[in-house]
Amino acid sequence: MMAKTPDGMYPPYQTPQAYQAPPVHFPAAPYDTPRFRRRLPIMLLLPFVLFAALFFGGSYLISPEPDIEVQPDIGFASVGERDVLLVPYERHGPRGMFQLMFQDMFQVRLAAVDTATGDVLWDSRLSDDLIWEASVLASGERYTYLATDSGLVVLDLADGSTVAEGKGVEGLGDGFVAARWAYRYDPDSRRVMAMSGTGGVLAIALDSATATPADPQTSAVWASALSERERADIPPGTKPAAGVRDGxxxxxxxxxxxxxxxxxxxxxxxxxxxxxxxxxxxxxxxxxxxxxxxxxxxxxxxxxxxxxxxxxxxxxxxxxxxxxxxxxxxxxxxxxxxxxxxxxxxxxxxxxxxxxxxxxxxxxxxxxxxxxxxxxxxx
The missing domain is CATH 2.130.10.150 (Peptidase/esterase 'gauge' domain)
Structure with missing residues (x-):
């Protein structure tokens, strides 16, 4: 306790409590986790991360690119203000284990490629069959039409989504033919012509997904053209060029x-x-x-x-x-x-x-x- 002044008073404005020693307080130290315990989860995950990197990344690096081959019938179209190529192509084989596990081994796709820049506007999968072909028949302002081994397929030109296919095409229904030879394009009337399973000839106007029976005269003209023997594919090869000006x-x-x-x-x-x-x-x-x-x-x-x-x-x-x-x-x-x-x-x-x-x-x-x-x- 602090001594008084000679006159028996404490120093001015001070109280005895002001001179008491502050209590000594030692806060409890938090529990310190050892470093090796904090690193233990990472150390346990590290082998799995390394294995995944080698398994997926390594297999991707050493694997060849899938085999890509353009199918016989490509086409032109317009999407907005852009001129595009419509390219059906086959993709065989995956690259790396990730694609092997999560992608189809065999695909047939249709790509819309800007002819001026090479940009791919969209690329839609059509089939995962091993042997399957698609031919671009014609394109309007909204839809493009494909003759495929599964029947007629109508796609939206804006994004490549399927509008109708096979028996889902109104007017064809269960009478559709699952073959490319049953579908042709008539540029004079701007219609896709289709042969039904009963032998009837139907017509689909461009930018429509509805088939209607053709008139008797048109049916007589197209009945022979829409046949398996007439649609047989002629493989491209080396031959004289016909149609060149002057011979x-x-x-x-x-x-x-x-x-x-x-x-x-x-x-x-x-x-x-x-x-x-x-x-x-x-x-x-x-x-x-x-x-x-x-x-x-x-x-x-x-x-x-x-x-x-x-x-x-x-x-x-x-x-x-x-x-x-x-x-x-x-x-x-x-x-x-x-x-x-x-x-x-x-x-x-x-x-x-x-x-x-x-x-x-x-x-x-x-x-x-x-x-x-x-x-x-x-x-």
Whole structure:
């Protein structure tokens, strides 16, 4: 206790309590978890994380890309203000264990690819059957129509969603035919023609998903065309090009037994003339120049070896006026789709996993399809 002043008073404004020593207080220390115990859950999970990374990531890195192949019949359409290619293609095999576990081994898909940029607007799965084909018949402003091995399929051009298919097409019902040969497109009337299981001919106007019976005269014209023997597919191959302005074009052996082949044009009267001096090795005509909507093509597409000693393949556009190559892209496939021609004269042909576009001036552009990410989602 503090002493008083000589006059017997405490210092001013102070009380005895002010000079008492503060109590000593030691707060209880929290329980400290040992570091190894805090790390134990992470250490237990680490082997599983490493295994998953090796199992899924490693298998993805060492696995080849799935096999992509464009099917025979591609088509053109417009989506909004964009010109697009409609490309049915096969995807065989997964890449990595994740895709093997969660993706279908076999798929047939339809991709809408912007012809100007190569962007994929949408990519829809059509089937997971091992052997299954789809052909683009026609497209309106809203819908596109496919003849498939499961019957007619109608898709929305905006997003690739299914509007109707098979017996779900109004007017076909249970009488639909699950075969591609039963469906054709009539450009004159802008209708999709269909053969029913009972032999009746039905018509579906563009941008409609309803089939109505055709009139007797139309039925008589289309009944023979909508048959299995008429719809038999002719595999694309090497053949003379028909429909080129001023006659036909074909490949002939070079004079004098020199290696390679040259392009020869046959005039309507039978006269033949060589087109340019270029020699192509192991060559074949892939597509003829095709007149479309008043436009005449002045080019042909030739598939050939790069040179006499290089067996790698290229596809080249050749001017029929000068014989010069106006565009060329490398290819890694020997399979080709049938060609599709747009109203402006642009021609498209599927080559393996790529669609090659030939502009009216002979320029070539390659548009790949089927690219996917780690999870197998189309990108």
């Amino acid at each position: 036909q074009v074909a490949l002939r052996e070079r004079p004098g037994g020199a290696p390679g082949q040259v392009l020869v044009r046959t005039a309507p009267g039978g006269e033949q003339s060589q087109v340019g001096d270029l020699a192509f090795h192991g060559a074949g005509l892939v597509v003829d120049g095709t007149a479309a909507a008043g436009h005449s093509s002045d080019h042909v597409l030739v598939v050939h070896s790069r040179n006499v000693n290089d067996k790698d393949r290229s596809i080249s556009a050749v001017s029929l006026a000068t014989g010069a190559v106006t565009g060329s892209v490398p290819i890694d496939s020997h399979t080709f789709s049938r060609t599709a021609t747009r109203a402006d004269g642009t021609t498209a042909v599927g080559v393996g996993s790529t669609v090659v576009l030939m502009a009216p001036d002979g320029r070539l552009t390659a548009r790949p399809v089927g690219a996917s990410d780690f999870f197998g989602n189309v990108s």
